[in-house]
Amino acid sequence: MEIKSIFWLRRDLRLNDNTGLFRALQMSDEVLPIFIFDTEILSKLPSSTDLRVQFIHEQLEFMNKELADYKSGVQVLIGNPLQALKKLRETYAFTHIFCNHDYEPYAKLRDEQVENWATQQGIRFNSYKDQCIFEKDEVVKDDGKPYTVFTPYSKKWKSLLNAQKSGDLPIAFQAHPSETLLHKCTQTFRFEPNPSLTDIGFHTVEFHFPNKSVSQDIIKNYTQNRNFPAIPGTSKLGIHFRFGTISIREKARKAWSLNETFLNELIWRDFYMQILWHFPHVANSAFKPAYDRIEWVNNPDEFKTWCMGQTGYPIVDAGMRELNKTGFMHNRVRMIVASFLCKHLVIDWKWGEQYFAEKLLDFDLSANNGGWQWAAGSGTDAAPYFRVFNPQLQTEKFDKQLNYIKKWIPEYGTSAYPKPMVEHTFARNRCLSTYKKALG
Secondary structure, three states: OOEEEEEEEEEOOOOOHHHHHHHHHHHOOOOEEEEEEEHHHHHOOOOOOOHHHHHHHHHHHHHHHHHHEEEOOOOOEEHHHHHHHHHHHHHHHEEEEEOOOOHHHHHHHHHHHHHHHHHHOOOEEEEEEOOOOOOOOOOOOOOOOOOOOOHHHHHHHHHHHOOOEEEEEEEEOOOOOOHHHHHHEEEOOOOOOOOOOOHHOOOOOOOOOOOOOHHHHHHHHHHHHOOOOOOOOOOOEEEEEEEOOOOOHHHHHHHHHHHHHHHHHHHHHHHHHHHHHHHHHHOOOOOOHHHOOOOOOHHHHHHHHHHHOOOOOOHHHHHHHHHHHOOOHHHHHHHHHHHHHHHOOOOOOOHHHHHHHHOOOOHHHHHHHHHHHHHHHHOOOOOOOOOOOOOOHHHHHHOOOHHHHHHHHHHHHHOOOOOOOOOOHHHHHHHHHHHHHHHH
8 A cells, every 4th residue: 555644743843863754754655744833822822923933934944945855845734733634634645644742731632633533534643752862651660650859760761771772872862864765755745835924923023043053062061051141051952952953862962972961951851741741730730739729929010020120139130131032041040030930029930930931932831830830849859948049149159240130231230220129038038938828
């Protein structure tokens, strides 16, 4: 039987070392790559200018240029995924759907619906691991239960990695060379011209996205430089990991040989993905249910002040202004601003999580949720509730020369910069009292 397949791009916007695409090209006579701009997701975005949608559109254009050498391209559809696939089947009689796993609650439901329909139509649905090294229940305790603390999880992760080798290379790091089989992408079918960003309902703005290559020096020096926001000590690869424009296996191989601290950051990604998989309730509530009893102050005016970077705490304001301007915030500063919202202002971590979800280029549900619950004390492996970051001490430790602060707060040190909106000792005592009342 002639096997005509579609490969459904989602969080894996690349043609090289793509597991699902490699399997599709291996097993099929003809493969049509597709991408669906999911209106279920797009309709919930707060603005018609969304840099992440623009980034996706750019990456699809890059892939089309690569595939043009094979007189092929990515077919772009718009709509509800199931309805879009049904419409596509009316024109292109594919017998298989290939894709890579997505672990978020909405994605799991979407894929279940698509697979059920596909099965009814006699279409094989094939999904593979691609966006992480270990997934689901691959790294669990000896009794089969999931880890909820990072350090033992990471030790087990590394022990599994070292136990599964082919020569000197861990099997989990081995590439899936989809780029060698691109000649099998279909050249005979075009559904309709690919839409512009305007056709999708969004506007283009001038913006330079972070490069997806990173120097070895940044990885080598990551341990000593990663906590200082004024220096280029981090990779800024988050958006590329989020949308799969780079291979996690490729970057993990480099980290494995160059810097264990950087490798640990990749393990954190896996950790939070498996937390979301095993405990999907964290998407809407505290991992530790007792923390849902906290009586948050939730002052909307104070929340807006935090959002705008006008709190009067320079390290907090610099971070929020960087986020609002660039869609990026240094990881150390993310912890500081999150702690400030939850513990200085006693505002529900879910408010901050949602704001980050709207603004971060590299927004990823599992990592964003995990980070916010860590800051609030409500999550896995979280900081104890009585640990309240002192923004001034954090500044002295990580931005002593105030270079980061002065970059983002030009009025710093003048009368134009606001006074602190809340006094630290008062805020700390209020936080401890509020948490203790809820937690007993």
